[in-house]
Amino acid sequence: MIRAQAVIDRGALAHNLARVRALAPGSRVYAAVKADGYGHGAVTVACALDQADGFAVSSLDEALQLRWAGIDKPIAMLSQQLDEFVCNQAGEHGFELVLFHPSQLAALEHYVGPALKAWVKIDSGMHRLGFAPNDVDEVEARLAKLERLEVVGWLTHLACADEPSRPETQSQLDVFARTTADRSGLRSIANSAGVLAWPAAHADVVRPGIMLYGSSPMCDRDAASYDLRPAMHLSAPLIARNRIAAGETVGYGATWRTPDAMDIGVIGIGYGDGYPRHAPSGTPVLIDGVQVPLVGRVSMDMITVDLRGAPNAKVGDRATLWGNGLDVDEVARHADTIAYELFCRLTPRVRFEVV
Template sequence: MIRAQAVIDRAALAHNLRRVRDLAPDSRVYAAVKADGYGHGAVTVAQALREADGFAVSSLDEALQLRWAGIDKPVAMLSQQLDVTVCDQAAENRLEIVVFHDSQLEVLASYIGPPLTVWITLDSGMHRLGFASERAGEIERRVAALERVEVAGWLTHLACADEPSRPDTRAQLDDFAGATSGRAGLRSIANSAGVLAWPEAHADVVRPGIMLYGSSPMLDRDAARCGLEPAMHLTAPLIARNRIAAGETIGYGATWRTPQDMDLGVIGIGYGDGYPRHAPSGTPVLLNGVRVPLVGRVSMDMITVDLRDAPDARVGDRATLWGGGLDVDEVARHAGTIAYELFCRLTPRVRFEVV
């Protein structure tokens, strides 16, 4: 009997990429596959998204994983510090460097290897990575003076695109447009929320992430309303069904008490598999098409659910923790987190299958 299993649906990944194309038909797509493809397997995802124009990762190690797997599309490293070794590896493997700090420019100034392609990041208002927008002209001149560096374009990142009513995104777009006006190179702005809610942010290259995996980045609409399909179906078996008397407490800390004589189910997944430890009682689980609530605390290896609405559930039946009819974003909201974290925290105990 397989314990926790995550089935990765390549067709769903491809569908979600087509959704990006439908929304941003005039833009190139750099698919974000950092953090091991948001926990789905970077190589698996990149192969499923072979129609993407390129890929975005965090680091050199992540980029090389794609190259070693035979992925030959452009790969941009979004937050990689630079030294001579990184530059040499980037040139040898045709990787694109995202430049966001003066220390990187200092390394590039001393670089004597084969030509490199770089993107210049401007801080249009998120205040995380990037050069201040008012420095755009200075940075452009400094990079132009580097004989072995070619600029692909200009990049920024949106902080609040998931909340269209806020003014922050409009301010960022105006800031970036002003800073890059008249400058050579492509423009890249939109993340998943930008793709869905801000057509004016599509520019030359979009960088979708979470929407490719079937999760909504928007606060005001779920994945189905965004036209997305879940790419991960996480399941685990029902390993016990127990009749418990009224008034008994359940699990560590005795945080939940049975309101009547009732059946409880024990499902073979816990925080040791990456299921969120802080998921509270009431978090939904799907069992044979029926929603049953989690009760009591999540343990390392198991969770307990209320089976009053699932009288036909039997030991060996597989429960869905998310995907396959249960929106991961709903589970994340109950657990006080986001789908990104749920995906990325699955542990090696979970068996992965690709279909």
């Protein structure tokens, strides 16, 4: 009997990419597969997304993992510092650099290896990475002197695109448009929220991540309403069904008490698998076709659930923690986090299967 299992659905990934194409028909798509494909397996995801125009990763290590697996599309490294080794590797493997800090320009000015391609990141208001708009003329002038470097385009990142009513997004779009006016090269702005809610942000290249995995980044709409499908189905077996008397407590810390004599189910997944320890009582779990609430504390190998609503659930049945039938975003809301984190924190103990 398999314990915690994550089934990765390549068809869902391809379908979600098709949704990106339908929403942003004029844009190339660089699929964000950083952090091991948001916990789904970077190579698995990149192979399933063979219709993408390129990929976005965080670091050189992540870029190399894809190239070594035979992925020959453009790969942009979003937050990689530069030194001689990194530049040489990027030149050799054709990785696209993202320039966001003067220290990177200094490294490029000493570089003598194979030709490089780079995006320049502009800080349009998020104030995390990127050159200040007033510095971009000088950056462009410095880059123009580098014979081995081609500037592919200009890039920025949106801080609040997941909340459609926030004014910051339009202001970022304005700053980026002003700063890039009259410069040659591609433009890239949109993450998933930009793809879903900000057509003006689509530009030449979109960089969706979370929507490809079937989660909605938007605060006001769920994934199904955008016709996105879950790419991960996380399940675990019911390993015990126990009758507990009324007024007894369940689990570590005795934090939850049975209101009646009732059946408690024990499911073989816990924080040792990456299920969030801080998921509170009430977090939904799907078993035998019904959602039942988690009760008591999450432990390393197990969670406990209230089975009063699932009279027919029996030992050996598989429960769904998220995926088909249980939206990961709903689980994330209960656990006071986001689907991105739930996906990324799964541990090697979870058995992955690709369908």
